Amino acid sequence: MIEATARCLARDGLAGTSVRHVAAEAGVSPGLVRHHFEGMQDLVAETYRATGKQIAALLDEALAAAGPSAEARLHAFIETSFKPPLLDADLLAVWLAFWSLTRTDPQIHAIHAKVYAGYRRLLEEMIAALAREHGIAIETRQSALALTALLDGLWLEHCLDPKTFSAAEAAAIAHRWVDGLKKGS
Amino acid sequence: MIEATARCLARDGLAGTSVRHVAAEAGVSPGLVRHHFEGMQDLVAETYRATGKQIAALLDEALAAAGPSAEARLHAFIETSFKPPLLDADLLAVWLAFWSLTRTDPQIHAIHAKVYAGYRRLLEEMIAALAREHGIAIETRQSALALTALLDGLWLEHCLDPKTFSAAEAAAIAHRWVDGLKKGS
DNA sequence: CGCCCTATTATACGACCGTATAATTATTGC
């Protein structure tokens, strides 16, 4: 059902998605989805939770395969971020629904805060490890905030209009930023 | 009328905004707004155009007041970006509506491409001027893409959840990035 | 003044939506 919600959000956006559409997409009656979920907000909230976990698992897997080096892990993180299934216009459409409700729905706001906190903590840990590896001092908090914003912005803008810059270019920009982190103060 | 649309989008989001709501907000009959606009998509498109021009004018004004130095202009750009009225959750809500329709509506996609192209061109020119000022070589295209994404990401994430990091912190991160541009390769 | 074009409204129709309620089917525990 939450998979059906994700499909609906990807296809029609938040404005074009209704409880009835989700029911049809899931192949059940509208009454059933309302038996399990309060309404659209609840449905989107659970979809956010599930999607957030999926993405975290995907990134964790890529990091595990990258070995122990913080630098390699950071680059693997970037590489995974700018490749399908993460770099996907459909996923952006779903995410836009999350963002849209983050402002107004307290439940979704809480989920958003948790998802992004985990995201940033992961990056901050890797950046701190990178500093140790290279024996340099880095403002880990600000750097993690910056990298999160940079990745989010590149991801968003590429998905919105892939003609402006390629996925490879986005990854190159992020890689270069990490390289600059090693050298610059 | 497009002001009424912006207010509706800010208050209720795209999903909660209808032709009838815009009409009520503007104090006219629903038939009238449909006499001037084809529907919601058309309404949002014109709002995008108008809002984009407003923001560009606001930034231009700040740049003019910053003097001729490219470095000062870049920092003024950042400072303006992370202060009201640009740093505003209501503006983000409106912008989320734009982004949401960029994927599906060709007209809005075109407006989006034009707005962001202008945005990036402005940054790229300032970065090129900065390189000349300091007599260094900078990959202006990639740097402009990076700065655009960084600013977009910081702006988005701060508006979504201001508790995570302050506006001053966002500005500091961006300022630091520009400083790094001067030093780092 | 009278005419035409535009702006504006009023009204109406069919479609869809959220939601509630009662009925029906399946599942589980004893």
Place this chain on the structure above:
DNA sequence: GCAATAATTATACGGTCGTATAATAGGGCG
């Protein structure tokens, strides 16, 4: 095996939406 509980559907009601259509008001112009 049967009762209790959960899952699932069917149906119905009121509200809102987009949209079309006809009617009304207004304003420039010959």
